[in-house]
Amino acid sequence: MDKLYLKDVEIFANHGVFNEEKSLGQKFILSLELDVDLSLASKSGDLTKSVHYGELCHNIEKEFQKESYDLIETAAEKIAEYVLYNYDLVKNIKVLLKKPWAPIGRHLDTAAVEINRGWHKAYIALGSNIGEKEENINIAIEKIKSNKEIKRIKESTIIETEPWGYENQDSFKNAVIEVNTILNPRELMALLLDIEKDMKRERIFRWGPRVIDLDIIFYDDLVTSDDFVTIPHPRMEEREFVLAPLNEIAPNMIHPLNKKRVFRMLEEIKK
Numbered sequence: 001m002d003k004l005y006l007k008d009v010e011i012f013a014n015h016g017v018f019n020e021e022k023s024l025g026q027k028f029i030l031s032l033e034l035d036v037d038l039s040l041a042s043k044s045g046d047l048t049k050s051v052h053y054g055e056l057c058h059n060i061e062k063e064f065q066k067e068s069y070d071l072i073e074t075a076a077e078k079i080a081e082y083v084l085y086n087y088d089l090v091k092n093i094k095v096l097l098k099k100p101w102a103p104i105g106r107h108l109d110t111a112a113v114e115i116n117r118g119w120h121k122a123y124i125a126l127g128s129n130i131g132e133k134e135e136n137i138n139i140a141i142e143k144i145k146s147n148k149e150i151k152r153i154k155e156s157t158i159i160e161t162e163p164w165g166y167e168n169q170d171s172f173k174n175a176v177i178e179v180n181t182i183l184n185p186r187e188l189m190a191l192l193l194d195i196e197k198d199m200k201r202e203r204i205f206r207w208g209p210r211v212i213d214l215d216i217i218f219y220d221d222l223v224t225s226d227d228f229v230t231i232p233h234p235r236m237e238e239r240e241f242v243l244a245p246l247n248e249i250a251p252n253m254i255h256p257l258n259k260k261r262v263f264r265m266l267e268e269i270k271k
Contacts, residue, residue: 001091002038004051007031011061014068015075018103022068026101029110030064030079032056035092035118051087059086072097073113080117084182085148092118119151119180120220122188123250125233125242126175127213133173134158136199136212141177143195149187154178156245170209176217176245185219189229192216217242221256232256237265 009032014025034051041050063082069075076097083093094116102111124144128136137158145153158175181188192214199212217233224231232255236242243266246253251263258265 001035004034004036004038004053005032006053006057006060009057009061011064013065013075015070015072015099016068016103017070021103026099028064028072028075029098029100030060031096031098032060032079032083033094033096034083034087034090036089037091049089051089056083056087072099072111073115076113076115077117080115081182084117084119092116117182119182120184122179122181122185122219123217123246123253124177124179124192125213125215125217125236125246126177127172127241128211129163129170129172130209130211137173137175140195140199140212140214141175143198144177144179144191147191149183149191150179150181152180154249156248159241159245161241161244172241174241174245176242176249178249185216185222185224185229185231186226188219189216217246218253218256221254223256238269240266240269243269 009030011028011030012025013028014022015028016022016026036051038050041047060079060082064075064079069078076095079097080093080095083090094114096112096114098110098112100110102108104111126137126140130136141153141155144150154177156176158173161172161174163170163172183191196212196214201211201213215233216229216231217236219231222231233242237255237258237260243262247262247266251261253262254260255265
């Protein structure tokens with residue numbers, strides 16, 4: 001990915017824990033590294049195909065000075081969010097924020113934080129077999145869409161499937177959606193669990209009936225063994241109710257562990 005840089009932009013602002021920092025203010029030095037595809041701009045000479053760094057420089061100064069934060073960590077996070085939300089061409093951003101006048105009673109060149117943020121592609125499976133099943137899935141999708149940390153949702157059709165694991169229950173409605181999100185896997189999973197809770201999901205026994213079930217299937221090509229969220233989702237390659245709707249929107253997605261494409265896994269499970 002191409003890079004666009006803004007280096008050592010000096011901004012006077014009022015961030016800090018101490019009252020004097022908030023009232024008197026001090027100098028901060030901000031640097032940005034943006035991941036942007038510059039190929040169209042470089043070939044066409046069209047500025048709209050790139051990021052106008054002069055405009056960006058003025059905009060981040062206004063954003064940086066808009067509020068006062070105790071921590072430079074928060075100030076850096078707000079700048080990253082501002083750029084990602086307002087500049088669609090930016091896929092990832094690195095923010096380096098220096099505080100050369102940090103009041104620590106010692107000589108130092110600077111105190112600083114560096115953060116990396118960006119848009120990630122995730123696939124979420126949805127299922128319901130209680131009440132108005134299809135409506136439950138659509139409600140969950142709308143709740144996911146309503147978060148500013150998520151954009152560009154692609155949806156599969158909603159299919160009907162037989163129960164898996166515990167068969168003595170009603171049939172399911174299932175779907176898969178593709179999202180772009182700046183949430184990390186744990187944050188995204190926490191969001192999904194909050195939606196399940198809001199929709200009154202009850203976990204009575206494993207694989208039992210549920211008003212809504214939300215699972216992360218893929219997150220980029222990440223592999224985790226986190227107890228809170230395991231990615232790719234365990235046994236997804238055995239479940240047609242996941243693979244069939246996933247195949248509608250991402251047939252060529254490659255499973256990062258078995259290295260098989262979604263359409264191939266679906267073909268194998270149907271044999």
